[in-house]
Amino acid sequence: MSEGLYLPEDSPDVVNAKVDFDPIDRFLWASQRFAGTFNRSELFAPGGYLTDWWTEEAIEAIEANKNRPFFMYVGHWAPHTPLQATKADYEAVGDIKPHRLRVYAAMIRALDRSVGQILDKLEAEGLADNTIVMFTSDNGGAGYVGLPEVNAPYRGWKLSLFEGGVRVPMMMRWPAGLPAGRVVETPVTHIDLFRTIANATGTTLPEAEIDGVDLLPIAKGSGPLERExxxxxxxxxxxxxxxxxxxxxxxxxxxxxxxxxxxxxxxxxxxxxxxxxxxxxxxxxxxxxxxxxxxxxxxxxxxxxxxxxxxxxxxxxxxxxxxxxxxx
Missing domain, CATH: 3.30.1120.10 (Arylsulfatase, C-terminal domain)
Incomplete structure (x- = not known):
């Protein structure tokens, strides 16, 4: 778990973008630190730029558990404010204007790299075929970062229930269980993931207590999604x-x-x-x-x-x- 910053504000490897019109951003810069905790431990300095460090931790977790079934949730902080990127990513994305959009793009680049490295590790360990990987986001882009096209063409932002706030990617990869390249237009929701994972792993759930539906039939193309x-x-x-x-x-x-x-x-x-x-x-x-x-x-x-x-x-x-x- 992180304390807020991706790198120290004065790190020689960081590019910062403060959002001066957002009071929450000003609060984050004033109150948050470059620090992490593990199992309620004392605060400690993470081992590098936060997105990259969490990726390294995820890869180590795969290594440690590769000989048994495991569940891993990688809940990246990126690209949440405070907006901070590494200089390498900032240079790699090109001359994007304004400055905060370039930093935002660089943060997305780090997130994309993370996904690739985790998938590569699964491949290298021979785990990819029978591992379900789900990629999604908790909400759309935020209006408080001042980037008007971040959810285009949809209206609204994070915090709203317009499509810009709730329409997010949902991708599933399971070579042994799902056809590659299948596109499903049916809308689904995050509460469906628990039941989907449970059914994929053969776990029985108490019907009266768990919301959501199993997404595997529509993901496989073997049946419709049935929701009340x-x-x-x-x-x-x-x-x-x-x-x-x-x-x-x-x-x-x-x-x-x-x-x-x-x-x-x-x-x-x-x-x-x-x-x-x-x-x-x-x-x-x-x-x-x-x-x-x-x-x-x-x-x-x-x-x-x-x-x-x-x-x-x-x-x-x-x-x-x-x-x-x-x-x-």
């Missing part, structure tokens, strides 16, 4: 969303704002059909209310922050700009 009401749900405090088929409904209860989009014809969520399709909106809102019935928040928010949907934090809010309220 074909519905995927998101929640961030009182900001809720559901996608059922091609229809996506969002409600921000703080401001009483609702959005309805047909993603089949409007994947970038430009045309709010909330007034034109009231029956569809009511059906999806009923799904949301049923989903939330009897549930309670385990960690209530202490703040509500306005987040612009169509502008980054580097831009100024103007009357009429659409917002969501994000709890934290």
């Amino acid at each position: 009401n074909d519905a995927i749900f998101w929640q961030s405090g009182g900001y809720w969303a559901v996608r059922a088929g091609d229809w996506k409904f969002q409600i921000d209860q703080k401001q009483g704002k609702r959005w309805l989009f047909n993603l089949a014809v409007d994947p970038t969520e430009q045309k709010n059909l909330i007034d034109k399709r009231p029956g569809t909106a009511e059906r999806l809102q009923a799904l949301l209310e049923s989903h939330h019935k009897g549930r309670k928040l385990l960690y209530p928010a202490s703040t509500l922050m306005p987040v612009m949907i169509d502008k980054t934090l580097a831009e100024q809010y103007e009357e009429g700009d659409e917002l969501i309220f994000w709890p934290n």
